Amino acid sequence: MANVIVTARRISVILLASMGLLTLVSGMLLETMPRGPGSGYATALGLHKNTWTGIHVYAGFAAAGAAIVHVYTNYRGLLFHLGLIKPRRRTAKPVPQAGPAGGTRGGVGEARG
16 A cells, blocks of 8 residues: 555656646747737647647646645645644664673672772
8 A cells, every 4th residue: 555655646746747847838838829819820839829728728737636646645744744743753662781791781880999
């Protein structure tokens, strides 16, 4: 189960970054294209304005979906950073402490004289 979560985290980050970049680029292209009647025939990088609009919309939806998956897979970290939960305390196994041969612990607790 942990491997599925880790894989989902990786995929969501890659999708979020790539779809966000695609949305940014298509939005900048759409902003610089002409407006008004008949502007649907304007082209940029070989694609019509209507095609760029579709790319922009669907990449935005994909980025929103990836953001939802990203928040779902990282909800504990989000709650921790918001101060709503405390970090998990891992219980350490007790380490046996053996003293040096001879039964003393380096003079701790002994009378010197």
